Amino acid sequence: MRGRITLEFTSFGYYASRLQYSVGSSPLNVHSQNIARDNRVFVVIFDTSAPEGTGEGVYMEGSASLLHHLSEDIAEYQFISKRIWINDEAKKADGGYRHDIRVEIDLEALKNAFLS
Numbered sequence: 753m754r755g756r757i758t759l760e761f762t763s764f765g766y767y768a769s770r771l772q773y774s775v776g777s778s779p780l781n782v783h784s785q786n787i788a789r790d791n792r793v794f795v796v797i798f799d800t801s802a803p804e805g806t807g808e809g810v811y812m813e814g815s816a817s818l819l820h821h822l823s824e825d826i827a828e829y830q831f832i833s834k835r836i837w838i839n840d841e842a843k844k845a846d847g848g849y850r851h852d853i854r855v856e857i858d859l860e861a862l863k864n865a866f867l868s
Contacts, residue, residue: 772833774830776826777827793831795812795831796809810838811837816831837854
């Protein structure tokens with residue numbers, strides 16, 4: 753990972769049954785050009801208003817692609833999740849913090865939960 757970048761997108765939709773997101777962005781933006789070169793993408797969703805050290809996030813790995821151009825300034829991209837996880841804390845015997853651990857989310861179970 754080269755660095756942390758905060759991106760602003762226009763959200764068009766979320767298709768829970770496929771764990772697919774649809775967003776709009778200028779094709780001239782660096783992240784759009786990066787997607788054109790390499791469709792591997794990581795997405796993190798978190799509450800930016802949470803006090804430091806208290807927030808939780810959802811981490812996703814997947815692929816992104818250009819769906820179509822909506823205008824000269826906006827294109828619609830899709831992101832499809834291949835892996836989703838949250839972070840948790842491994843604890844010491846005394847209950848103190850040891851280190852972060854990754855807790856994988858079962859994609860099929862998540863899809864089925866949205867379809868129920």
